[in-house]
Amino acid sequence: MCRSYSAWAIDNVVLAEKPNRPFASRCRLVRSNSRGDSWVEGLVSSLTVPILPRHADTIAQVVRHEYTHVVVYELAPGCPAWINEGLASYEQYPPGTGKERIKAWLARGGKVIPFGEVPLSFMSSPDPSAIRGYYIQSHSMMEFLIDRYGLGKIRLLLRELNKKGDWTAAFRRAFSRSFEATEKDWLDSLN
Ligand SMILES: [Zn+2]
Secondary structure, three states: OOOOHHHOHHHHEEEEOOOOOOHHOEEEEEEEOOOOEEEEOOOOOOOOOOOOOHHHHHHHHHHHHHHHHHHHHHHOOOOHHHHHHHHHHHHOOOHHHHOOOOHHHHHOOOOOOOHHHOOOOHHHHHHHHHHHHHHHHHHHHHHHHHHHHHHHHHHHHHOOOOOOHHHHHHHHHOOOOHHHHHHHHHHOOOO
16 A cells, blocks of 8 residues: 555655654654755655654654554545554564564553544544543454455545545445454454
8 A cells, every 4th residue: 555655766755743742753744845945745744854863763653653653644535543554664664563562562552442432533533641541442443354355445444434424334345344343353363
């Protein structure tokens, strides 16, 4: 789905960070021209400051993450945050790390929240720890789905999200399976 980001020239993409936000994932992608002006390429956040040197090592990761949002926005503008961030995290991190991250989160006392109770937008949640948990479990779930069913099903899910009904209905159409049963499979896979 997002593999085409490699076609982008990294050296003319600038990362812009939203001030006072702890997560690099609150960045958006902009392109800069030869005069150093920049303009919005993907709608991810609202304020722009130059990328900080400490992000240099992770620039490729963050570009993959944010570019996934651009792609998801194109395919399914109303995509729930957990699917969107789960896919972006899947593209951001090396293979297999979704499971590692959630196991570490659970070992530190983190809790899994049923996806039906996860807010459709993470921005509305006031609790940074809860938001961190949403990201981690979303990453793990999307990794589980892609490993088991393939990216083709994810493309189908994004298409179905544009149709009538909530995301659980879209999920059932795309996967021919209830989300509840799939969520249980995912939880079992973490043991
Ligand atoms: Zn994100």
